[in-house]
Amino acid sequence: MKGMHHSRCLALFFAVLLGLFSLSSEIEIKNQHRELKHGDSNYVFNHTLAITLAQYSSAVYTFDVSALFSWTCARCTADKIKDFEMVEVIVDIAYCLQAFIGVDHNLNAIIIAFRGTQMLSIRNWIEDILLIKLDLDYPGLPGAKVHSGFYAAYHNTRLRPAVLSAILKLKNTYGNISIIVTGHSLGGALASFCALDLVINSGEKDVQLMTFGQPRVGNAVFATSFNEYMPKVIRVTHQNDIVPHVPPYSSFFPKTTFHHFSREVWLHEEIVGNDKQLVEQICDNSGEDPTCSRSVYGNSIPDHLDYYGIVLSSDGSYTCKLISTDGVEEYNEGVEGNIRLSRNPNPTLFRQSS
Numbered sequence: 001m002k003g004m005h006h007s008r009c010l011a012l013f014f015a016v017l018l019g020l021f022s023l024s025s026e027i028e029i030k031n032q033h034r035e036l037k038h039g040d041s042n043y044v045f046n047h048t049l050a051i052t053l054a055q056y057s058s059a060v061y062t063f064d065v066s067a068l069f070s071w072t073c074a075r076c077t078a079d080k081i082k083d084f085e086m087v088e089v090i091v092d093i094a095y096c097l098q099a100f101i102g103v104d105h106n107l108n109a110i111i112i113a114f115r116g117t118q119m120l121s122i123r124n125w126i127e128d129i130l131l132i133k134l135d136l137d138y139p140g141l142p143g144a145k146v147h148s149g150f151y152a153a154y155h156n157t158r159l160r161p162a163v164l165s166a167i168l169k170l171k172n173t174y175g176n177i178s179i180i181v182t183g184h185s186l187g188g189a190l191a192s193f194c195a196l197d198l199v200i201n202s203g204e205k206d207v208q209l210m211t212f213g214q215p216r217v218g219n220a221v222f223a224t225s226f227n228e229y230m231p232k233v234i235r236v237t238h239q240n241d242i243v244p245h246v247p248p249y250s251s252f253f254p255k256t257t258f259h260h261f262s263r264e265v266w267l268h269e270e271i272v273g274n275d276k277q278l279v280e281q282i283c284d285n286s287g288e289d290p291t292c293s294r295s296v297y298g299n300s301i302p303d304h305l306d307y308y309g310i311v312l313s314s315d316g317s318y319t320c321k322l323i324s325t326d327g328v329e330e331y332n333e334g335v336e337g338n339i340r341l342s343r344n345p346n347p348t349l350f351r352q353s354s
Contacts, residue, residue, distance in 0.1 A: 043232045045265050045282060050236060052080040052107070053182040053210045054310045060100055060113040060187065061314050065089055068100065069341040075315070084111065085346070088166040091339040092158040099159055099190070101166040103345065109178045109208075110170050112163060112194060116185030116213075118314060122301055129246045134219050134258065140200065144222035147247070147258075150215075153186070154193040158338055163194060164202065166342070173345040178206040184312040185243055185304065188214025188235070192226070192261075199229050208232040212312060213241045213304045216249060216258035223261040223287050235260065237293040238267045238303045245298030249288055259287060266292035267307070278308075 055078040059068070067073040069089045076082065086102040098115040117125055136148040154160055167179065179198060183191035188211030195209040209230060218226070227233070237244045247258040264283040269276045283289035305313045 045234055045263075045280070047280060048080075049107075050210065050234070050265075050280075051308055051310075052104070053111075053180065054184075054212060054236075054307050054312070055079075055081045056084075056111055056113045057116070057182050057184040057187065057212055057307075058310050058312050060098060060115045060183070061312070063315060065091060065339055065341065078310075080106075087170060087343060087345055088162060089339070089341040090159055090162040093338050095153060095157055097153060097157055097159055097190070099163065099187075101163060101170070103170060103174060103177075104180075107178075107180065109180045110167060110174075112167075112179065112181045112191070114159075114181075114183035114187035114190040114194070116183060116187035116312065122304070126242055126246055129215060130248065132247050134256075138218065138222055138225075141222065141225045144218060144225050146218040146222055150186075150189045150217045151193060154190045154197070158340070159190065160194070160197065162340055167198070167202075167204075170345055176206075178208065179204060180208045180210070182210050182212075183214070184212040184307070185214065188212060189217045192217055195230055195233075196226060210234045210236065212236045212307045213238060213243045215243050215246050216260050218258065218261075220255050220259040223259045226261040227285075227287075230261075233261065233263060235262075235264045236267065236307065237264055238307050239269060240296050240298055240300035241293065241303040242298045242300055243304050244293050249294075251288075262287040264289060264292050268296075 055075070059073060059075040059078070059081065062068040062073040062075055064073060068076070069086055071084055071086045076084070081104070083106065084102055084104055086100060088101040089098075090100070091098050096118045099113060101110065101112050103109070104111050132147050132149065134145040134147060136146050136151055138144040138146050138151070171177075179195075181191045181195040181198075183189075191209060191211050192214065195207050198204040198207050207230065209232065211234075214235060235244070244260070244264075249259055250257045262283070262285045264287070266281045266283055266289075268279055268281065270279055271277075281292060283292040288294060305311065
């Protein structure tokens, strides 16, 4: 935890993001019902799964923690996630972090979702993230370097112990089901470190990761090691979304600058006649495919906050102070007011409600 206080940039990741979203118009989705091959592996990109995880990544932005925990929030009623079984909600007030864990019985998988950037000005956050450096050797991966703020936001806060505890609880109830980790923006960075942690340190064998509009988090060595440990990975980017372009990558110094891990799926619109088509382009396995998001100038905040027409930002003009209904206070932990809402998995109750 001490290292976090030495990182000037870390606190910038955890302020409040206002509702700077732009709802997209109706877009026909090209290849909507087709699974797309993920390189030479057996893993495929699935459009339906992407929509589902985008809805989870949207729901985790909910500030009414009790509504999120009871799964009655407005975003919790989205069609593909409405029957989710919530087990744990974690809020770290000091660093303005939030995540939840539960079970999607349609996918037969544990879902872990991390909230994205909470910022008064996302433009200021992006300007600050341009200046961060590769300043931490990732433990156990020689030559792999990451940014200490991103790393510490998952490893040195309340998130990691709560996530690991919830997974143990769910595995005891449901057995060896798969794990899917997701998140948007900063939440995508946290999800990446969580997924790798589960594989390397917890020995989990079936972990999938899908993020939306995440920044780069490590160098080329880290990206290579990440792909070796995590073959089931999709990074979804959208049109001119600005955040996947930061921190900067340089093709002239690929070993010493930030580098995305693969595999990217780039969403971009094409005009066909009078209609728009959303193309889901599967990129190469380099992590920095020049024909995908790197082929455009990443300068759009609205593209960052809208994936598949789903709003991926906070649900109001709030600070990190939580808004909740009566009764949540009894779950507060510590003088900083951190919150952990937890229940035992109840598969019988879930079947009855379904």
